[in-house]
Amino acid sequence: MREAFRILRARMKAFWRRRELDRDLEEEIAFHLSEKQRELEEAGALAEAAELAARRRFGNASLVKEQTREAWIFRSVENTLRDGRYAVRVLRKAPAFTAIAVLTLAFGLGANTAIFSVVKSVLLDRLPYKEPGRLYKIQEVAQDGPKQFPLTCVNAGNFLLWTRQAGPAADLALLMPSTHYLNLKDETVEITGARVSANLFQILGIQPWIGHSFSPDEDVMGKAGSVILTNALWKRLFQSDPGIVGQTIRMNGSPKVVDGVLPESFYFPKQNELYGSNIAGWTHPIEYFVNLALQPGEMRPGLQMLNFAAIGRLRPGISANLATEQLSVAEAQVPTEGLSGVKMHVALHPLKTAIVGGAERKLWMVMAGAALVLLLVCVNLAGLLIAKGAGRAHEIGVRAALGAGRMDILRQFLIEALMLSAAGGTLGMAAAYWGLRVLVRAAPVQIPRLSSIAIDERVLFFSAAITVTSAVLFSLVPALWLSRRSSAGTVKASGPNTTPNRAISRIHHALAAMEIAFCTVLLVSAILLAQSLVRVMRANAWGNVSHVLTLSFFTPHTHYQEPGRRAQLITKVIESARNSPGVEAAGITTALPFQGQAWGNDVDFKEDPKTAKDRPNANWRFVSPDYFRAAGIGLVSGRFLTGFDYGRPMVLISQRLAKELPHVVRPVGAHLYWMPPGSKTPVWCEVIGVTADVRAQPEEEAPYMVYVPYWESPPSGISLVVRTNGNVRTVAADLARLIRRTDSEIAIPRVESLREILDDATAPRRFVTFLGLLFALSATLLAAIGLYGLLSLSTSQRTREIGVRMALGARTTEIVRMILSEAATLALAGLACGVACAWAATRLLRAFLYEVKPTDLTTFICVCAGLLAVAALAGCGPARRAARVDPVRALKWE
């Protein structure tokens, strides 16, 4: 074993010093000869005779050298190098083939490399925490009979019950995404972060890069006086000043001491990932951590105030099941007022699954699409190699006649394939490196862990593996066939009229049909996705959303505690916005469309009283009268609010909610129960109008909606919505300035058009659809190339037959029909197979389709027609060439 290693090392060293070793050997043998000669001379021989005798005694010097050298070399490496040089010559002679092969491989390998690096970074890599396998996200689950309702968020009071119970099983951290206003010297900036319990960093196993973590006495009941910044925030807003640690900064107008700055490598899920929702408006990064500081109101156990997320680290030796059991004992004590018969327990999800689970299927689907494209590239190249091989039979025959064994020829082919594949792989890697940046920038924010995507050694290994696999895949069939033929006497037969081998021609046809089949699957999938996208966009296309601008901001905490002042501010902002140039209508709301459900609460109609359990749960929005006109939400019946209604308790409801009322009750004029915050006396609000339904998420049915005028409860989080005359950018800048002028402590508002919000919300679907279409179109191109290659070959092989036919009076159209019918037969065979596969495969797509059946007939018919057209197109060139065959020349060729 040791010796084998020594030999390997010696040979490796020798490999790099081959020249030197050859020179040494030369000199060594020359020395031997001269010593011999000297000895003979000393024995009395003449110089010349001695030299001759010495040489004769030595024997064949070059053979000795050859045999000696063998001790130093890897036979196979030397042969491989020789084959490699030969392969380069062969490939250089066929530049068109080489270019197609390298480019298609580069595309296939590059796409797979890029997408694999996304899959690896998002799905496969461990979370960058200490022992991440023990970290779990904890969820509350309400069980009503056999039905379960997992709650995405956690109540802090319930969490406190767990901590009392679960001490020995797990360490638990509680957190809640938050938005703060950071008051800098001359401006106020909105930042997003989280309120967290002091043990969070200890649970994650993370230490601040500078400064220290929260101390335990700042925990749950603490004073909220400290903040820890992420590296990104520290760089952006504090110019990487290490002196900031220990200093006091102002957030939401109150002082906070900076405890520490986290390392640059620190990763934390985004807001929506903590809650396990895919709402586009919640995808802000967590950039700071402040103490949790629970308010007394937040600590009451129950099923309200579900605003928190919980992360737990299991103690060593504790299984997730055991922890679930222990925590569920505590959870069972949660009071479920009003919801009789509901049993509470908890569920533990591995933290990684909780974060990336939503993206998992999408990414694997894209990966499968990319893999299919690469497979198609390989099938295509196998076909092209067979076509090319038909012209190389002669060369192979000569090589076989000169003593090349089957293995030698197989190796030669494999090396050619490997060189193509390596060139394609290298090019693909460069493309992937560049493409990945585009991909990450274009990828929807909803995909978790995007920032950690990079090409690393595992990606390189994957890339190398698929490069080699592809080479074997596409060269194996042609190589086996050609090397077998080599044993026959192909040296004699030559020229383009070599009779096509029936078996290989059949394989070639099968490969081309296979390409069409793969192509069918990809095209059907992509078109189903595209149709879904169109339908989603159409379902949300009310009004002219690109002309609607939204500016979201919070009232400063300092001097707007009193609701009356907030109402004044809102009135002022709306008033001045309406008078701005370019603005057609201006209103406010508390939650924008497409940004998820918010403010869910029961609706209790006076005319249709129900028990708490049966009441519809609606989203409540606080709006100003002109909001509907500004956003473009239509009126179904009744009337909108007007400025004259100011101060009166009245509401509008959405059409779906109105339909919940029994037929005998007219929605307009009905009353619903509303408890103003901070008030003890409920109010019956009159419904004055019914509005069109607006979705909270583009692909979910619109929630029940109740619109309450803002004066009933002036909100602090405000979205100003304005309808512009089209000049969105100028109006946006004007309005942002206007809002800041109203009160300089208002942070720079977040400005988005409704169109942008809709685009963000549908980004994952558009992303997947785009990639699907890209793959499908490239697959079509590949299939067309493959078909063209096959038809060209078979046309040239049938030149003589065509000549004979023409000589016997066949017309050009008949010849053309002959070639085209070959194309059609192939395409039909491929389609038959492809449709069957697609029929089965699209079932897997069901979860991604929107109002389209996976077996949508129109889609299948369109794809079939389209591919037949492509086949006809691919047959055009060869058919034209066949039609131009000169019978005299064709027959003379023999």
Add this chain to the structure above:
Amino acid sequence: MGAAEANSGELLRDTLDMLILKAVEHRALHGYAIASLIQKRSDSALKVEEGALYPALHRLEVRGLLGSEWGLSESRRRAKYYRLTAAGRKQLAKETARWKFLAAAIARVMETA
């Protein structure tokens, strides 16, 4: 090619290897000197073929049993000197023991016959 033939070739090669190792046991020698030494010590009974010597030397060197360096010969010419490495010395001891055992066994068989 018969198995017996291959085996006898193997034996010869092993024997030559052993002789070479023995030749450089005490001091480094160049190829020509090794051949001469073997010839002289065997009273010209064993002649080392040059065609076999150099492949054998290089094989032993690759296996790490011989080390080599360039030095000056008695005739003031550059020559490649081979010397025994630690691994080579171990190998030589093994080979010697095996050889003695084999030779004695063969001798016993031949004498009784």
